[in-house]
Amino acid sequence: MPTRVDPIGPEIYRISTYVEELDLQFNQFLIRDEEPLLFHTGLKQHFPSTLEGVRTLVDPKEIKWIGFSHLEADECGALRQWQNEAPQSTSFCSFVGKIVSIDDFVSERPVRGMNDDEIISTGQYRFRFLRTPHVPHCWEAGLLFEETTKTLLCADLFHQNGLVEPLTSSSVIERFREAMMTFQSGPFADYLPYTSHTEKILKRLKELKPRRLAPMHGSTFEGDGEKAIDELAQAMREILAE
Ligand SMILES: [Fe+2]
Numbered sequence: 001m002p003t004r005v006d007p008i009g010p011e012i013y014r015i016s017t018y019v020e021e022l023d024l025q026f027n028q029f030l031i032r033d034e035e036p037l038l039f040h041t042g043l044k045q046h047f048p049s050t051l052e053g054v055r056t057l058v059d060p061k062e063i064k065w066i067g068f069s070h071l072e073a074d075e076c077g078a079l080r081q082w083q084n085e086a087p088q089s090t091s092f093c094s095f096v097g098k099i100v101s102i103d104d105f106v107s108e109r110p111v112r113g114m115n116d117d118e119i120i121s122t123g124q125y126r127f128r129f130l131r132t133p134h135v136p137h138c139w140e141a142g143l144l145f146e147e148t149t150k151t152l153l154c155a156d157l158f159h160q161n162g163l164v165e166p167l168t169s170s171s172v173i174e175r176f177r178e179a180m181m182t183f184q185s186g187p188f189a190d191y192l193p194y195t196s197h198t199e200k201i202l203k204r205l206k207e208l209k210p211r212r213l214a215p216m217h218g219s220t221f222e223g224d225g226e227k228a229i230d231e232l233a234q235a236m237r238e239i240l241a242e
């Protein structure tokens, strides 16, 4: 399982495992700060290679925060493994995620249930938790916005297929469109719902004016995040709602 580690921002690293059969990258993000933070645990089956990747950046025992967006194997499948590797760490997800599923059968120990707009400070960096039900998908979904670098850790939003570059300043919206069209015509149709709340949540994300959008699948985009989220909303409306 080839896993590579690349910087995508100041002390922000993308640990990416490419799965050829799916033609898909699974990216985890490690932010190296006084209190290192990992966003998404990755799949349980990828844990050994993700761990090796993280080891090139920090001693895994030093990881202080382990967060994820929603209940899915790529988001939190290796949560227990990471918790055992980093016994001093605190895991977190949305309050709904904690109460409804995570504490019961996913986590080794109780996680911190985050409310909307709650902040985690890791030293230099400040992470705002955003409650985003059903965006990208799942009731318990949340996203994380790092305020000093204006980096939005956006989970499955901006999903791109293929073995793509870690970081780009070219628009990734065509890749997102292609991936959604491919999914819509096969067994993975209706991957992302388009609900009455979708526009409102995307508008809120847009207003954060992110400078960097870091998705779990595909390249991180650096540039005008406001415009990119506008294009994302339009693509989702066209492909998923109509
Ligand atoms: Fe997902």
Ligand SMILES: [Fe+2]
Pocket (backbone or CB within 6 Å): 074, 075, 155, 156, 216, 217
């Ligand atoms: Fe995902």
